[in-house]
Amino acid sequence: MTGTITIRPLGANEICLAVDWAAQEGWNPGLADAACFGVVDPEGFLLAELDGEPAATISVVNYDARFAFLGFYIVRPDLRGRGIGWKLWQAGLAHAGGRSVGLDGVPAQQANYAKQGFALAYRNIRFAGNPATGEAGDTVDLADLPFGLIEASDGEIFPAPRAAFLKAWLSAPGHIGRGLLRGDRLAGWGVVRPAPAGRKIGPLVAEDEAAAEAVFRALRAAAGSDDIVLDVPEPNPAALALARRHGLAPVFETARMYRGAVRPVALEKLYGVTSFELG
Known part of the structure; x- marks a missing residue:
């Protein structure tokens, strides 16, 4: 893959980018969710940029010293399969440190998450x-x-x-x-x-x-x-x-x-x- 990948935290006024991408994926987030999410862990929303342009998002929000929650793991559709998401995934989990981490993932990705040490607890419908x-x-x-x-x-x-x-x-x-x-x-x-x-x-x-x-x-x-x-x-x-x-x-x-x-x-x-x- 050509191009330069950089990873940085999203600012409070940029979290809406992840929410907008989630809406485009059909996840239907709430209209005021972005402002609420930012108060938990201001450093927990990460953006991967390819040559300065938004390429992927992830949130790994540290609630306390023991638990974090992962979400908004989205790679821009035209950039998928190029390794950008994997780099961002690693950066997100590094932010969690030694905390236990939860996520809600689509069933199709369950096997991939299992390879990263995640175990199924139950389904949400x-x-x-x-x-x-x-x-x-x-x-x-x-x-x-x-x-x-x-x-x-x-x-x-x-x-x-x-x-x-x-x-x-x-x-x-x-x-x-x-x-x-x-x-x-x-x-x-x-x-x-x-x-x-x-x-x-x-x-x-x-x-x-x-x-x-x-x-x-x-x-x-x-x-x-x-x-x-x-x-x-x-x-x-x-x-x-x-x-x-x-x-x-x-x-x-x-x-x-x-x-x-x-x-x-x-x-x-x-x-x-x-x-x-x-x-």
């Missing part, structure tokens, strides 16, 4: 459709709840603390959050956000199916008449049932894979994944 109108019911605005309740609940379904990301996610333009209280306990909560195609629900977290149903219906009401996208962890049968009950149909899937040991999470409480790009 993307569902989409246009459910019947919901209602707010007994749910409340997440902004009216103590952040500590939300952070503690998120800690049950994600393998690392991510307070800065959560605060950005909850307050991003167009993001609407609803929560369900049972006494002083947060029984369920979730966020719906605009995307190029419809609105995406994620995360959706609940202690049982009834709480998940109530929050889902509230988020559906907040989304108006737009189509809904929900990414469901396959090991949670109640989450699969909720999606199908509301007329959502599977459109594609990812393989959640990890390299290294990861703190166990309560998948039975996870009804909707936050993001395929950042976990």
Whole structure:
């Protein structure tokens, strides 16, 4: 291959390039995702340039000293098969250091990721459709709840603390959050956000199916008449049932894979994944 490859971090105002490329690949990221992603690890978004022109992107976001998440691994279509992606992949994993790393990859790449030490944990299924109108019911605005309740609940379904990301996610333009209280306990909560195609629900977290149903219906009401996208962890049968009950149909899937040991999470409480790009 001729030409000079350089690799550098993306600036905060450049992360939108990776998000735009993801949208072109059909991943349908949220419209405000870029601003939220940048707060986690400003050095975790990398760009490979060929003779000064963008050629490939990857993100390896370090959440804490033990865990990182890999996403946005995209090589420009006209430059694939030239070794640029491999160089960038190595740089991304070097940024993670000795941390365990998670990713959501398309099944076709599962064997390649396995060669790099990643093991399949489970599948995530993307569902989409246009459910019947919901209602707010007994749910409340997440902004009216103590952040500590939300952070503690998120800690049950994600393998690392991510307070800065959560605060950005909850307050991003167009993001609407609803929560369900049972006494002083947060029984369920979730966020719906605009995307190029419809609105995406994620995360959706609940202690049982009834709480998940109530929050889902509230988020559906907040989304108006737009189509809904929900990414469901396959090991949670109640989450699969909720999606199908509301007329959502599977459109594609990812393989959640990890390299290294990861703190166990309560998948039975996870009804909707936050993001395929950042976990």
